Amino acid sequence: MPRAILVAGPYRSGTGDDPALIARNMRAMNEAWLGLFRAGHLPLAGEWLALPLIETAGGRHLSDPQFDEIFHPVARRLLERCDAVLRIGGPSMGADEMVALAEAAGRPVYRRIEDVPA
Template sequence: MLILIAGPYRSGTNDDTNLIAQNMQQMEEAALAVYRLGHTPICGEWIALPLIHMAGSTQLGDAVFNEIFHPVA
């Protein structure tokens, strides 16, 4: 079964990159647990963030980021 792992990415971080990384780590820990139960986990950020990078985003919350992040992740 494909299971979406959802959680806050920027919420409550005030865009502090260390806090964002902690949020991402928690989602990825959950993804690993889901995988070990025999399922395929996916975090929307795993799809959105590379697209955002390729589209030329230069900072969190810029127009490119906002165009892609929420619709995908």
């Protein structure tokens, strides 16, 4: 049965806010989203919703207050609608928070895409 699965991984973590490194993190998430989609699931990402909202709210830089106002809160709200989480990548406080929230809610957390039931 298809599941709505939040992909949680580093966005800014470990990048020093370097746009090329952030793009690398996004590429890794895109690859995970594609894998989940091809496995028959609905991959979801807070970034898809938060980044346009941040820009619309006037945020232009990662240090702008709109980023803190919107980025993680969107992911938390989205997680409430998800059936599971796929945790990818390296250290990330935000991704670890999504894992902890999912586990507290009794939702499955996968650490490898191969572990997600097709």
